Amino acid sequence: MLGIAADIKTAHGLGVEVCTLITANTVQNSHQLTSVYPISVDILQQQADILIHDKPPSVIKIGLLANTEQVQWLTRLLTRYKKQIPDLLSVYDPVGQASVGGSFNTLTLTQLTPLLQQIEVITPNLLEAKALTGISDVINIAQLAEKIHHDFSITSVLIKGGHNDDQQNCRDYCYHQLNQLNKAKQDSQYPRDKTKTAISYHLSSNRVNTHYNHGGGCSFATALASFLAQGYLIRDAFTLTKAFINQGLLASEHLSAENGHQYYGAFDQQTWPSTASYFPKVIDELSVTYQLLPAFNSLNLHGKKLGLYPVIGSIYWLKRLLPLGLEIIQLRIKNVSGAALEQIISEAIALSKPYKTRLFINDYWQLAIKHGAYGVHIGQEDLSDANLAQIQQAGLRLGISTHGCYEFLLAQQLQPSYLAIGAIFPTKTKNMTGQIQGIDNLQQLLALRPQPSKKQIPVVAIGGINITNAAQVLATGVESIAVVTAITEAKEPEQALKQLVTLTLASY
Ligand SMILES: Cc1ncc(COP(=O)(O)OP(=O)(O)O)c(N)n1
Ligand SMILES: Cc1ncsc1CCOP(=O)(O)O
Ligand SMILES: [Mg+2]
DSSP states (O other), rough: OOOHHHHHHHHTTTOOOOOOOOOEEEOOOOOEEEEEEEEOOHHHHHHHHHHHHHHHOOOOEOOOSSSSHHHHHHHHHHHHHHOOOOOOOOEEOOOOOOOTTTTTTOOOOOHHHHHHHOOOOEEOOOOHHHHHHHOSOOOOOHHHHHHHHHHHSSSSSEOOEEEESSEEEEEEEEETTTTTTTTGGSSSSTTTTTOOOOEEEEEEOOOOOOOOOHHHHHHHHHHHHHHHHOOOHHHHHHHHHHHHHHHHHHHHHHHHTTTTOOOOOOOOOOOOOOGGSSEEEEEEHHHHHHTOOOOOHHHHOOOOOOOEEEEEEEEEHHHHHGGOOOOOEEEEESSHHHHHHHHHHHHHHHHHHHHOEEEEEEEEEHHHTTTSSSSSEOOOOHHTTSSSHHHHHTOOOEEEEEHHHHHHHHHHHHHEEEEEESHHHHHHSSTTTTTTOOHHHHHHHHHHOOOSSSOOOOOEEESSOOOTTHHHHHTTTEEEESSSSHTTTSSSSHHHHHHHHHHHHHHH
């Protein structure tokens, strides 16, 4: 039962409705498990049949399964539901051994396999991952995760780091197969490298020592399911889950300390994690490559704000906007290449020199370096190919696009000159399907910066921003709004620009 209590508290705290099917009544406290009383498959089926009429699930989280009959029944149920609900996801927390000792069941891997083959996301700890693979001696997390993926065709394997040896850090690992999970939600490709078929990364945080952690594993899987149910991509859902767990463990740590570290208790589920310090460090290929890279030059704003950031696609517009005294403009050229492209970029850079306006070149970092641009803007698509060290050494400023907390944290670790978040609203300028952030996400991402007393990287909001919604965006406290069509398609562009500048100034 403790698991169900943890599930309900977690989902409730994260604003998600849950329907619970209790597979077993367990007799346990935070010290020991003494008895497991399975519920019959007949009752479970009746519960499922009646609940599905109230609300079809978007995510099913599976925890304790007490016997083979339950596994077989659930396998059949999932197979049927998947036909009825095409986007349905299932998250399985393979509860076998209780953290307080004792077994919840005696299921073998062979008995579990048909169910595992129906699962999209699995969240074992290190010991459970070893049990799932039959590998007992190897502690190579990547190898364990890949084998679990391979043996059971599970799209996302998240191995929790609670049982790892490292006493300083708790590193969770994710192996995620692309082109499978959340097809409708655009998690089928990895923007940074479209040729990739799988991605893997660690999320690392300081280890929290507390005796109040009972139910933490259930809370982890339910938090993940809750974030997935709200439409987050797996990398963002995982990052938010890690923050939710850190937040709960830190709250529990106080209870441990208050009680002299001699009492034990349940993990402390809280609400939506919104404090930067709870969020993990992202460790992936890019962060490892650039871990020693110094910070990029700052925008030298000297207390001024970045303000309105027009993103324009031609020399014509650059000539028209440069005399207007803006702090920043971006040249975003598409569908031109070779000598013609270089000609436009070199001309733009030369044109901008007499003005105080900072000119950023979108995408073409080599040409930006070659012609001495002020800065370069790099999107997720270009991050893997761009040589950030070369850009940094050349003294160019760097702006990076982000679309969610995983990318935001990672980009922030690279210490660019500014970070962009988009698309805030739907836009016809660029295909941003599945990446619309909305005001709430923007607000949440802004909270992931360090305290204002520490060095904060300026943030630019972009995507669908215009005169009617700019005030709403600026009310989040974002430093700058970047716009394309709000200016280039305005009846009177200079007038529109002036109005947007007034709005940005009024917001500071
Ligand atoms: C300020 C700002 N933010 C985001 C973008 C988008 O960049 P990117 O993701 O590289 O997409 P393209 O602009 O290249 O289509 C931007 N250009 N500027
Ligand atoms: C380039 C880009 N990146 C994210 S949204 C976007 C387009 C912004 O254009 P608009 O201001 O016309 O919506
Ligand atoms: Mg780009």
